[in-house]
Amino acid sequence: MNWITNYVRPKIRALVQKPDAPDNLWEKCSSCSQMIFHRELENNLRVCPHCGFHMRIAARRRLELLFDDAAFKVIELPEVPLDPLKFRDRKRYTDRLREAQAKNGADEAIVVAHGTMGGKATVIAVFNFAFMGGSMGITVGEGLLAAARLAVLQEAPLIVIPASGGARMQEGILSLMQMPRSVAAVELVKEAGQPYIVVLTDPTTGGVSASFAMLGDISLAEPGAVIGFAGQRVIEETIRESLPEGFQRAEYLLDHGMVDMVVRRGELRDTLVRILALLRDKVPSAEVVSIKGDGRKGGARKPAAAETAPEIEILPPPLAKRTEAGAVETAGNTEEGDAPRR
Numbered sequence: 001m002n003w004i005t006n007y008v009r010p011k012i013r014a015l016v017q018k019p020d021a022p023d024n025l026w027e028k029c030s031s032c033s034q035m036i037f038h039r040e041l042e043n044n045l046r047v048c049p050h051c052g053f054h055m056r057i058a059a060r061r062r063l064e065l066l067f068d069d070a071a072f073k074v075i076e077l078p079e080v081p082l083d084p085l086k087f088r089d090r091k092r093y094t095d096r097l098r099e100a101q102a103k104n105g106a107d108e109a110i111v112v113a114h115g116t117m118g119g120k121a122t123v124i125a126v127f128n129f130a131f132m133g134g135s136m137g138i139t140v141g142e143g144l145l146a147a148a149r150l151a152v153l154q155e156a157p158l159i160v161i162p163a164s165g166g167a168r169m170q171e172g173i174l175s176l177m178q179m180p181r182s183v184a185a186v187e188l189v190k191e192a193g194q195p196y197i198v199v200l201t202d203p204t205t206g207g208v209s210a211s212f213a214m215l216g217d218i219s220l221a222e223p224g225a226v227i228g229f230a231g232q233r234v235i236e237e238t239i240r241e242s243l244p245e246g247f248q249r250a251e252y253l254l255d256h257g258m259v260d261m262v263v264r265r266g267e268l269r270d271t272l273v274r275i276l277a278l279l280r281d282k283v284p285s286a287e288v289v290s291i292k293g294d295g296r297k298g299g300a301r302k303p304a305a306a307e308t309a310p311e312i313e314i315l316p317p318p319l320a321k322r323t324e325a326g327a328v329e330t331a332g333n334t335e336e337g338d339a340p341r342r
Contacts, residue, residue, distance in 0.1 A: 029053055031224075045265045054222045054265055056202065059111045059128040062161060066124060066269050072115035075150065077108060078142040085172050093170040100131050109134045109164070110143040114150060118273035120280065121156040123147055127163040129203070134164035136208055137171045141178030144212065148185035157195035157276055162213045166206015175207075182212035190217075195279040197272065200227050200250065200259065218275055219259045220268070221250035227258075 026035045031053035041048075045065065046055040064070040087093040101107060109131040114123045125147040127134040144160070151158040167175040189196045198216030202225040209229050221227060228248035236243055246252045253259045263271045 027055075029055070047265055052223065052264075054202065054224055056129055056163065057265075058130070059106070059126040062126050063111065063113050063124060065265075066159075066272065067113070067115040067117055067122070068119065072113040072124075074111060074113045075146060077110070077112070077139055078146060080138045080142055083170075084138070084174060085170070087170040087172070089170075096132065096170070104128060104131045106131055108139045108143065109136070110140045112143050112147045112150070114154065114156070117269070118276060120276065121154050122159065122276070123151040123154065123156050124159045124161065126161045127201075127208075129163040129165075132168065134162070134208075135166065135168035135175070136164055136178050136182075137168035137175050138178065140168075141181045144178075144182045144185045145188075148188040151189050151194055152192040155192070155194065157197065157279070158189045159197045159199065159272065160212065160216075161199045161201060162204045162208050163201045164204060164206065164208040166208055179207050179211040183215065186212050186215045195276060197275065199263075199268065199272075201225050203227070205229065205231070214258075217279070218261075220261050220263050220271070221253065221259045222265060222268075223250060223262055225250040227253055 025038055027038060027041055028035055029048040029051065031048060032051040034048065034050045036048060036050075041055075046057045046061075047053070048055065063072050082097060083093045085093075106128060109128050110125055111128065112123070112125045114121065116122065117124075125144060127140075147158055147160070150156075167178065169175070186196055195217050196215070197218045197220070198213055200213060200219065200221040202222065204213050204225065204227045206229065209227060226248055227250060230238075232243055232247055244252075250259060250262045254262050261271070
C-alpha cells in the first residue's frame with residue numbers, strides 16, 4: 001500500500017462516482033402504509049394524499065401557514081436554570097437538551113411568535129413534538145407566560161397549538177408547577193378581554209391536556225389527533241374494560257362535546273380568521289325605528305270604534321241603613337247585626 005492507493009485513488013473515485021441519493025425521498029404513511037414522495041407530502045402540508053392522515057409538522061412550518069404572507073417575529077424566551085435538579089439517567093439532562101437543540105435547530109419545545117393574521121395582530125405559541133416529545137418544563141411555562149403578556153400588551157388574541165406528551169420528567173416537581181402557571185397565563189388573556197383559542201394536535205396528553213390545553217374559549221382539533229390524559233392501554237388496564245373504537249381521537253371528542261370543531265390543516269387558517277372576526281367585532285346596537293302614520297293630518301291613525309275597548313261605568317255601593325232592631329238593610333236584604341248598645 002502506498003500513497004497512490006491510500007490518497008489518490010479514493011479522490012479519483014469520489015470525482016467519478018455520482019453522489020448517493022438521499023434516503024429520505026420517500027415517507028411511509030403510518031395510517032395506510034402508502035409511500036409518498038417527499039415533495040408531494042410537503043406540498044400537501046404533510047397530509048397523506050391517500051387516506052388524509054395528518055402527520056406531524058414542524059413548529060415554524062405551522063407559523064408560516066398561519067401568519068399573513070408567512071411573515072412573523074419569534075420572541076426570545078426568558079432565561080431559566082437549565083438543570084435545577086442535576087438530573088441524570090442513562091445520560092445527563094443537559095446532554096439531552098444539547099442533542100435536541102442540535103437536531104431541531106431550536107432552543108426549546110415551544111416557539112412563540114407574533115404577526116398579523118387576517119390583517120389583525122395575533123400571538124401564536126406552537127409546540128414542537130420533535131423536541132423531547134414537546135414536554136413541558138420551566139422554559140415552556142415561561143414561554144406561555146411571555147406569550148400571554150405579549151397578547152395583553154398588543155391587545156391581540158392568543159392562539160396555542162400544543163403537541164406534547166406532558167410534563168418533562170427530568171425537571172420533576174418543577175415541571176408539574178408549570179400546569180398552574182400556564183393556567184395563570186390563560187387567565188391574564190381572558191381578564192384582558194382577548195380571545196384565547198387552542199388548536200389540539202397529535203398528541204396532546206398528560207399535564208398539558210390537564211391544564212391550559214382544555215381552557216380555550218374555542219377549542220379546535222386536527223383530524224385523528226390523540227387527545228387525553230393517560231394512554232388508552234393504561235386506562236384499559238386500570239378499569240379492566242375495553243374502550244370504544246376511536247377513543248381519545250379528535251372525532252370522538254367532538255361527538256362528546258369536548259372540542260368545538262375538527263378542522264383540516266389546509267382549512268385551519270381561514271377558520272381561525274373567521275372565528276377571530278366573530279369574537280373581535282362588536283355586535284351592532286339595535287337602531288330604534290319610529291312607526292310612520294297613514295298620511296293623515298295629526299300623525300298616527302286613530303283606532304276604529306270596533307278596536308276601542310268599551311268603557312265600564314263603576315257604580316257606587318248601595319246605601320245601607322240600620323233598623324231599630326239592629327238589622328242592616330241593603331237592596332232588599334236583611335242581615336242580623338249586633339244589638340244596639342244602651
